[in-house]
Amino acid sequence: MRPEASRDHRALRPSRVLRAVAVLAAASAALLLTACSGSPTSAETPRAAATAVPAPTSTPDPFPKEPLTASTRYVALGDSFAAGMGAGAEQGSCRLSANSYPSVFARKSGIDLIVNAACAGATTSDLLKHQLIALDDRTDLVTVSIGGNDLGVAAIAGDCAAGKATACRNEVTAALSLLNVLPDRLDTVYSAVAQAAPNARIVVTGYTLLYDASDPNAPDFQTAAAINAATLGLNEVIRQAVDDQRAEGKPMTYLPVDFAGHAIGDRRPWLNTSGSAVFHPTAAGYTEYASRLVQLLGTAH
Template sequence: MRSPLIAALTAAPLLIAAAPAQAAPGPVRYAALGDSFAAGAGAGQYDPASGACHRSARSYPQLWSSAHGPADFLFAACSGALTADVLRDQVPRVPADAGLVTLTIGGNDLAFGDAAVACLQPFTTDGHCDRALDESERRLREELPDRLATLYRALDAQAPAARVVVTGYPHLLGAGASCPVAPEPRRARFNALTDRLDDLIEAQAAKQGFHYADVRAAFDGHEACKGAAGEWIHPVTLPLWESFHPKAEGQVGGYLPSVSDAALG
């Protein structure tokens, strides 16, 4: 006759084996917010239902969603969006239980597009470029820090458990590139503005506890005017709203890996 102790030890593995396995975490709800760089303007294959928002099937949010199969995917990014537009129109749509939110915003608040037109195309004067960049730098210094902080706080309150990944912007034209679009001094000053914008976005994101995805290294060597085979950024093109935006290659090769690292890190 076995002792009660031996019987208990013998039965223990059966009890352990019979215990239900802990369920693996399910897919998260994902919300993609922001401007044309998040919407995928310039990448083609636009959703007709998105109209002037120009949401692309080749955008980094759509690529992420297709690869990871979130439980729910809100694609709210829209071309031309300002921080105020995201705050008013996009943040309230984010599910309170979202697990991941990505955001690209800030360029339009600086009139980034106007500065690009003034500095990065033929037949514009240095004075026109300088005035446009002076205004962008004023907005970056005096207006954008508070706008980003307000937006980030609202997003944090809307989805408090979400991992929030905010991205920066790439250099649009590479330094040293042989390019008739703009002389080197203009490109250097425009790239310096991009660097200051990215630095501000990163700093404000850190204050809120968000994660930052820096895309500049990924785009290095693939800026406009590098030759068609190596370009991930459109030069001046038609339709004009695609100019100085990432091509499909820039979304998949530049934005997607940078965002993935920040989202999964």
Template sequence: MAAGPGISPKAPGSPLAAMRSARNYPHLVARDLGLDLVDVTYSGATTAHVLTDSQHGEPPQVEALDGSEALVTVTIGGNDVGYVPMLCAAALPAPLRWLPPLRGMRDPAARRRDLRAVAEKLVRVGSEIRRRAPRARVMFVDYLTLLPPHGTASPLSPRDVDLGREIAAELERLTAAAAGTTGCGVVRAAEASRAHHAWSARPWTTLPSRFPVPIPGHTAPLHPNADGMRAVADLMVSECGVAEFRA
């Protein structure tokens, strides 16, 4: 959600598997605030990839911190709970949705177990970033709203839409709670994008696809589009203030 898969152009020198855009919100914020950028966003990352685990040969993302940072931003947690994979599985043709692996992605009990577990993981992320970057302003950025607040969202079933809304609401709550617990700030992208969900007239995110994998030249399904990334960057700059970083 922070990497910007499919938003062209690709960030120069970034790993192909990261699907990292040169127009994701970290790049836009750095440009607006006049900051040098170290961007380690990586598509598919979990809290473990932020804290302890290698991802496709890349070190844990916190290893990029050296204590000189003025601003650190982080969007994480959705992959821990299978948020977008669940919605992508739900958008597949009906016979495929019930294949065992895909049915498991759509299991409410499994998603709720993962949500309970991610609360502590988000706190660990905030605490570790604060420890490694003690002089930085640390900002959690929650997830842009994907689903309409009310009604249906074809081709998703009402059951899957309800589960998706539940996951989104809990991720939003847990992100804010982790930020508060660890002394970090929070950019409330979910709240700002209620009217810009993927099914809206002016979406900041993309609709699901019957082929829920990134297609070259196209923004990834159920991910921010260029307008969404610009909106998140504007929220960040408004929250932080240009003067703070250009003084």
């Protein structure tokens, strides 16, 4: 599907722009509070700000509850979070791992993973150009993890992991400034996926919060809370884009994933804290993603 194909109906929905601006404002406010306040704010401040955006009017859920079978044909799309970067045993320039959440989910559920077309570093544009070819009218299930690289998360990871607090917060601010362009990009991607796989259920995953920001006295509290606020803003934009697709009758649903108790700063984080895969889940983290998919979809009957 060409990106231009879905622009006409988007132009008729000014609420998309207003909601994106509201998300941007809420996340930016949370960032300013954590980065500039003389006294640290609660770890709940970013979460409350992100969830303060009014939810769209509820519509009938078009996502079917059909059981999986051993012959369910599954295709995974997305970026490094779908490829499994950081899980170990990675191969090729796309950093594909047998410990990625699509591979683990396929093994746990007993369905047929036709291909994991995800690639580290992929943006929404990359997915449209290189990954849609994996889909056809025989595809039964699609998972999608995309959007982070459109905001320049690689630069955030590099500066923040290196302990460059000012540069880190500047990168987060830059990422937040791009949130307003993401809704249209996601809308184009999700519409294209639905068109390329017209008989498939589509599950869109969110990005887990990276830090345990529950201790306001921690040395890196402000940085941790700022990154979490940006992640919450990204997830809210993704969720709203999925809601727009559902309102049009697309069999699509949003799946949030939370590493509560296993974020960076916890005793046993499910995230890499150093190296080229910093801020990406470990094998245990990807297993949690797979477990959430099992909870949503079940296993093959």
